[in-house]
Amino acid sequence: MSTYKPTGWVNNTEPAIDESNLNHAEIGVEDAHDEIEDIAIGTTSVALANEANKVRFIPAATKNIIGGIKIENITDAVSGEVTSIITAPAVTEPPTAIIDLKASDNLPGVIKITFTPGDALYYDLYRDEEMVATNIKTGFFYRTDAGTWDFHLVSNNIFGGTRSIIDSGTARAIPTEPPAEITDFTASDKKALKVIVAWRDHGDAAKFDLFQDMVMVAEDIRPGYQFITPESTHIYHVQAHNFLGSTDSNEDSGTAVGLMPDAPQNFIASDDEIANVNMLFDYIIQPATYDLYRDGALAVSNINSDYDFAVLDSTNDYFVRSNNQLGTADSEINAGTALPALYPPGTVIDFAASDEGRRSLTFNFSHAIDAGRYDLFRNEALYLSDVYPGMEIDSDAGTWEFRVDAINSKGTAQSNTDSGTALPAFTSAPSAIADFTASDTLVNSVQIQYTRADQAVRHDLFRGGVAYKTDIKPGDVFQCFGGTWSFHIMAVNPLGTQNSNADDGTALAANTAPPPIVDFLASDAEIAKVIVTFSPAAGAARYDLYRDNLPVMEDIDSGYSYLTEPGTWSFHVVALNLKGYSASNTDPGTAAVPDLPPSLIGDFDATDGLTEQIIMTFTNAEGATQHDLWRDDALLIPNIQNGYSLSEVGSWTFKVVAINSIGDTPSNVNDGSSIASIEPPSYDGSLLASDNEIGQVTVTWNGVGDADYYDLYVNGSLLQGHAASGFVHTVSPGTRTYQHRAVNASGVDTPSNSNTGTSIAEVEPPIAISNFAATTCYMDEITCTWSNVPNVDYYDLYDGNGVVYSDTSSGAVVRPGPGHSDSYYVKAVNAEGASNSNSALGSTWDHGELELSTTIINNLVCGVDFPANVSIAYCAIGGGGSGASSASEVLEFDWASAGGGHAGDVSTSVFSASCGSSVLIALGIGAPGVSAPMNTGIDGGTGGDTYVDGSWIFGGAGGLKGVNGPYDSFYQGEGEYKNTCGETSQDGTLGYVPSDSYDWWGYGGEASFGDGGNGEVVNGSGSVTSGGIGAGGGGCVSATGYSAPSGAGGNGYVKLTW
Template sequence: MSIYEPTKWSNEQEPAISETSLNHLERGTEDAHSEVEEIAIGSVSVYQALATDKARFIYGATQDRIGGIKAHITIDRSSEEYTGFLNSATILGEPASITDLRASDNLPGMIKMTFTETVGTMWYDLFMDGELIATDINSGFRYWTVGGTWTFQVLGNNFSGAGRGVYDSGTAKAIPTEPPAAIDDFKASDRLSSKIVFNWSDHEDAYDFTIYEGTTPVVQDARPGAHIITIEHSGVYHVVARNRLGTTTSNTDEGTALGIIPDAIVDYAASDDLQSLILSTFSYVPQPAAYDLYRDNIMHRPGIRSGTDIPSLGGTWDFKVVARGLDVSRPSNIDVGTALPANYPPSAITDFVASDNDKLNITISFSAATEAGKYDLYVDGAMVAEHVYSGFIFTSPPGTYDMHVIAVNDKGSTESNHDNGTSRYAFTAPPVAIIDFVASDDLTNKVSIFFTPTGDAVRYDLVSEEGMWATDVRPGDVFQAFEGTWLFHIMSINLLGVSHSNTNEGTSNAANSVPAEVTDFNATDTLANRVTITFTPSTNAATQDLYKNDMLVATDVFSNYVHLMPGGGPDDFYIRSINLKGFTNSNHDDGSSIVPTEPPSEILDFMATGDDLSVGALAGEVVMTFSHASGAASYDLWKDNVLETVGVLPGHSWKTAVAGVWTFNIVANNEIGSVPSNDDIGSALEAIAPPIEITTFAASDSYEGLVVMTFPQEAGVAYELFQNGTSVANDIDDAYEFAVPEGTREYYVEGVNAAGTITSNADMGTSEGASNDPGYINNFAATDNSTVNITFTWSNTTNALGYDVYNADKGTKVLDNANSGDSYVPGTYDTDYYYVLALGTENDTKSNYNQG
């Protein structure tokens, strides 16, 4: 489609229309172009276009759209003349701002634009360094160019104006001079459950990659790290790289997706030469599994790793490791292990700590004592558990307890220091609803929240009309946001139910300047498979994105954000702070991660929203919360023991259109293995769709003193009536009668439900003035009172000068200047139809007929 360029053509001149100067070539447009163009560019209003050739204008205006704008015609009831007006029919107000524009940084001779298309937008314009370079684009648009870096912005447009958009820099690599370079390191994974991951070197000379199994494409528009989800399956794969000069096919590689039942461990070994210790070693299985140690067929220690030293008194036992999978567990071979007696009593423990901030229990931690054979836990002076370990979780009724451990071996025992531990919450009922929730409305590109915790919830979540906003929030939390207003409330959660606080509107105000530069950005370099970033947020940023080696790797990040990456580096990191005025980049800092030597730690605090459809379920989504696992390089979401989504992060929202209850868990992955989290039940209510668009709204033209609105009404949608752009009635129904003085006005309705708002087409409606003609009588009756006369009755009407009664069958007047209740004596055995005539100054009106 070509670009619209005003031709400055006016009345009675020839139109300068061509494929390059006008982007609307519908039939009839030439005939309408004179007036429509002047109106569209704002030089002349329709009502001031006195020289309009009405016949030609009407013909052109009856087309569906002219330049994206609908033209309407009406007939003036007094002059019988045609009157035209322009309207965006189903769109009122400027389009919403585009806040997530991403311009690519790694494609040759091209920059790809991606963004979320907004409601109420007719077309999108692309600007580069402030100049319009393309119109009528969509997300995924490819801008072909030479190598370089520029700043881009996309504006959404409709008849009312243009919605502002964020800026983003995009980089095009050099234009290729030959087909993509050879790819000889293509690799398909063969040790992962229910998925195959593909990797290869990107030489940045291809703008597109497609992965094939044989001759069948399985992933299009792929990048290194792409994956497929599949049940147990093996295939031979390759990737084809493409640029404008040709294609290149990589080497092939066999990829395998494993099942979910763990392989049996066949090399478990328990030591027999250590004092007060049993050392367990084994090979990890490729399927998702945690590893539990059994001694003489009794669970001895959950969640162990190969190379774990288990304190033990002197003795010999049968040991094995059970690989605890998603659905099935597999025991290893059995091996006899022996612990030699200790030579000395255990050394002192001086750093014992019992937690007091856990939600449901008390976690203990301490350093190992030399030659300790076991540790026993004491609570208020009584032993409650033996063979405990640092990280052991003690479940108890709510309260505060005096706690310590005693280290024991064959030579004696040593008591640790004491520490009070507190188990905080008792659940006898769902949480009490919060009643003082407030969201701010005076901050720039931010919303802060305040409320008083009730103390009987394990978590507080922030919810808006759009769904879950944030999980595990605290009073005083501040959230970055673009300009807008939302209706928030707090959802309090414990194991027995959910409560919802009062609602309150929160507003984020637009900034007047670009974000302040972040100058204290820092990236870590000592953690396994991760880099943690810290920074002081920009004072007026609406969002902040993370870049690595000038490539976008995460959006809407925050201080202490964890970026997962395989061991390696250093890489160059920085933060980009963004608002609608522009963006700024922070200082740069190198970050690196170390290679792990064992699988990720087990996630024990995974939670999915909604225990069942009546407790905490959200509409159309289930939100996953969990803590990061040590050493994890990625996380996958599993539903009912089937891989659902690859590469999720804490706070992930799983979308669904149907109501249901499912069992979820998270599998943490790294190069060594995969470990499943605890299971949790999650549920969702049926997703609510936005109201259906209304294109057949009609306002009447023939009623005295009122206009009747007709439109298709949808259950669960509230409709608001607008007259000339102003709200005049709420909660109206189809066939709604709106009382209004005589005149012609524009009407439309807005439909609203929890999922969105729609605006109907507009229609001109006319309220007729009062008439001098007498009203219609519809209750005339002729009653046989006796054998000699008939009595006539009716209700008098407005504007009648008098009433005459007629015999309809004979066409004769039987009563002159009659009153209701008057009688008439007909001929013998006459049975005829009668009516009353209401007399007016200009016209008379007949009543209904009745037999007498």
């Protein structure tokens, strides 16, 4: 928070602001900033700026705000000097919505706007969505002519505005003269410590003020107002006001009587009833209960007038004693006679024994005809004589069977039996609730869940550290406006209270107004009350009860009992949320006239030890029209509801007094106390959650000195209420986030730091790995692989000599150098032991070479393995072509020459193989030799192609047939040869036979990696040689009718080195 306190100003220049700036947070922000800057540097003052604003703006915009920041003016009492202070609150978001806006419905020419101010800087008033006033305060009177409108507020701060609920307001006609004279004003004379004033409202006054002996003692009251005052008599009147003037009523004397009880008057005990004496008396003015005495001894406690006292035929002296906390008073003594019975008594058929009293039992039953006495039997044995309906007795804890016998001088009649239980006495405050949760997903409502605390008589719900609902049950759903709060449960018994863990609950805001309720009902037969029922409306945040179109109770639930004086009215409920409201159907409801004082309240309780609040709880008295709260025998607050919270600090004695037109009945008394507020616990940033514990996480923290206990949460959900540092969370393997909330009596818990913790599974020796593998395809490394198994701390890799690598995680590469081979395996290790995998041979290739020339499979492609990831050089040769063939019967025939075959092509290159895949290699086959039919010639065949890793090396062509020797044939050899992978070979030699007519020529084949085949002229016998590796075969000329084949080509060749 920053504060600037100027002492003066430099000049009186006009502040930096203009008529367009209404000083709203959303309008004129820049001008407002300029104005504040002028204030800060002293060119103007806060006071001057503020006064200038008020002069220059229309009245609706007048407020002590500059730039959305509040202004406080302080006037020195001696000098009159005014100091203005700018205070900038540390706000970070728009203000909360107003949810208790009320617009009046019965005032002349005005509608009164009331609400509980929140955290806003100022409030704007809207009528039917149009702004009509700004910077209003609660109690604001909006002047208008007659009509009905919807009103809402917008709460503003520098971050924006927030709409309130909507409430309908009605104004009567604008008065034309001051209020009419009131001539029927009355002040009561027979109420303890209060005076009730009443008059008829003429409808022309905006407010009424109460005067006591000409001194105003209460402002803005309505007829029926209850003025609390000590025992006294004074003269009272009211003064009616409107905007045209005021008018005094007539005067009336009013008396507040003291609390000391008077004696009951007009006591009469009857003389003419069989086995019964009827007691009649007048109730006193003071709150009191009444006890009946017979012959000076207590006979029956807590009776009402017209009480029937069952008694055997006799005459006795009776009186009634009035009681309250200040004393007692006795009626006159009166003799009463019970006449003898003529017949045996009737039978009691509705006998009931209680089951919920702590070391006590209560018995209820209806009177039997002509019964003069009732005896109580327990387990068939006489237990107590002279019992009466409603009698409560002390008892040990236990369960028994009970009955009553109705008795007179003519006989006895047994009632039905009933089991009764007296519970053990309380031994301690209730146990702590550790599983409380509040929902986060419901629209305009929150549902709570918890397990009931042991020895608790009730459970109360707190929201944001303040009492919210009393006597709740698990699974209850509470309507509320959208928002998030911290909730907790307080378990209560006579020995103390115990708070549950806290849990944040969220109500989601509705997007539309609630639909109308169509099944609203108001009861017609209840004494001094009307019970209303209805079905819930979707999205409703609250239900308000209206009587004759005027609001009488906020935030009710279906089944609510509206306590009231006798009469008949028209009722309805309004369902509302921040989007709007809807009214239900109307239904007439009637409260019947009571004929007895209210019943006795025996469960009144006032809490102890809460922060700045004392909560009053009780069960409504039957027949009561209201309940007044008394403190230390003085009337404190009239007409409270069950769950009323008194916001004071101290310790007192309390009771409630139930009231109706017949009399006032005080409850039991109970001490209540509260303590001053304390700060929420300090922040604890020390929380740690363990890792790697088997099946658990241990959570520790240092704690803070101002915490009463800690609630521990896991992943945002409550794990343990009232947890201690060192808490062990037994849990399945996994990682979770932990945080505690420090709790004390402030009602606000403080979250700690969060920390993740990990639990692991119980450790056993690892299972054996079954898919260990080692590579054999690299020259410089062996890669070992396997699939990891659970619960392993590390892996060790072994070969035949021991550990190769230690503490590896998954897979390993060994580099033993070329030409290495060994058996490998891996060992999985944890704290409980180790297990060996299967073994696998791993090896590396050595440097080497490979020649493929004779491994031939029908000239098909086959796969060959090589070391991976290294360059492999090769020289490849295609298959040689075969020589040509010529044949004739005589040497003179024309077919006299045959060419030798060509060598296959040669290719040199490199390739690289991959581990686990084969290189495809095919060797080209040499062309087979050919034989020409007689007197013909044929060409030699073409050699097969060689294939290496995607490359083709073609085979050599066959030799050509010839007719005229060298003139018709291609020259094939004679010293020429192919490059043959570094080898030198010889071409085949020429076979030559001269002749007189023609020479015969058999040419040799072309050389390659091997020698070329020799050419031949075969005359009668002989053969031709084939080519060596990759070389061509020799040509063949056959004569004199002898046919021999030509020389075949040599097979292809591949040489690889690495």
